Amino acid sequence: MKHTTFTPMLLALALCLCLQQAHAAGQIDFIEGNVSVTTAAGQLRVPGRGETLDAGDAIVTGRDGEIHVRMDDNALIALRANTFLRIEAYRAEGGADDNAVFRLLRGSFRSVTGWIGKNNPKNYAVRTTTATIGIRGTDHEVLVVGEGEDAGTYDKVNTGETEMDTPVGKVSVLPGQAAFASRTAALPPRVLPAVPALFVATKNEAIIESSKKLLEETRDERLEQKQKDNVRKGTDSNGKPRIGEPEDARKALAAFEDILRAFEAGNVSLIRQKLDPSMIGYQQLLDNITQENNECKQMRVTLLNTQVQAGPNLAVLQTGWEKRCLLLPSFTPRLTTGRSTVLLHLGPNGWTFAAITGGSMLERSGPVVPGAPAGGPAARTLATLAVANIGASYAAAGGGVAPPAPLPFSITVTDPDRVGAASVTVTITTSAPFANDSMVLTLPAVTPGSSQFRVTTVSFSKAAAGCTSTNVPTNPASLEICPGGTATVSFTDTTTPSGAPQVVTQTVAVP
Structure with a gap:
């Protein structure tokens, strides 16, 4: 189990990572072709579906690349091929200071705004080298042409309304219209007589439409839940920071106890559903749980002196424990004891088990056959x-x-x-x-x-x-x-x- 458990230092690191993810700007829903992400710290990676993006991340697509990101305020951004977009600022906590600022350096992307665009439109902006685009609850597309006689910024509105602003003027853009801001600084922006052929739909446009419909239907509900979470993360009657409601702790503890009952029964399938697949040593942990249930029968795990600190999205559980079973092949009674710290996440499917310190109740209790090394902490078996x-x-x-x-x-x-x-x-x-x-x-x-x-x-x-x-x-x-x-x-x-x-x-x- 050396590779399936967390030391306290690693657990603290995992906790920090979870907190960072809780404030992420969005999550990748769809990805195709050549796409890369560079963080604000300069770290380059090839992203995958389900990964999160943070404020400061820069997204680059190649000539065959496309990526759709569901933002935390139920907005959607869909980058076309040959695009460079940076998420300059993003905050979606359900308050008046929520904001979304993007900088488009080249290429094009489609933006379906969420509750920021609906409730705080002045806090949303798309910036290019020639213009800044604001919105009023909008589905729009921004395009940057870098060279040639068509060089400049284009903005097409599908629904809602945008405003293209430059140092020498601004124009409003209505549904079905497109505006243009030339690279020539002396020329004011203007609404074009027709939408230019530069705007080309991709083969995945139907996916965007489907996502748009779902996000718009759930936007208000998600905002309401975010605001409730903020109340729970606020201050108590004494003005002290509140980690979470008692109900959060009860639900997190109940979820972990469900995992323990599945562990006792050898129900690896249920345990797999309750584990965070991104945890370190995910498969090794499942393998060891299977081995333990093959070696130790009539298992029972009891938690002792358990303390839980929980918020809306994560929980830390510290507990002592006793594990009793009959060790095969002789059905020898065995008791193991220890103390563990557990990290749980709250996701779309409820609380999931994300990490645990070494010397846990999920480690093997003892030898498979006489002569095998004893496993588990504080092993005590009556001879x-x-x-x-x-x-x-x-x-x-x-x-x-x-x-x-x-x-x-x-x-x-x-x-x-x-x-x-x-x-x-x-x-x-x-x-x-x-x-x-x-x-x-x-x-x-x-x-x-x-x-x-x-x-x-x-x-x-x-x-x-x-x-x-x-x-x-x-x-x-x-x-x-x-x-x-x-x-x-x-x-x-x-x-x-x-x-x-x-x-x-x-x-x-x-x-």
């Missing part, structure tokens, strides 16, 4: 003990004083918490009738790195005093017994689910 004999008459062997030969008697301790240890020790005691002897035995690991430790023979002898009430053990190299007695094997496990040492015992009859 198991197996004792068996072959039914031979051990009491008839030996004379009590001379050490007898070792006889078949198997003792096996299984303790995943002792993986890698060379040996463990057990105490074996014989009792009733009369012979009461004890000995500490060392059980070596079955194989190097194993979680199993075993001996297959134990030295027994008959009590020297003839199994009477006055018998006293006399041979320290063997265990003295009498016919009909028992042998009790004890192992002290110091790493238990409760955290306190626990003695595991098993008693067998010794004939």
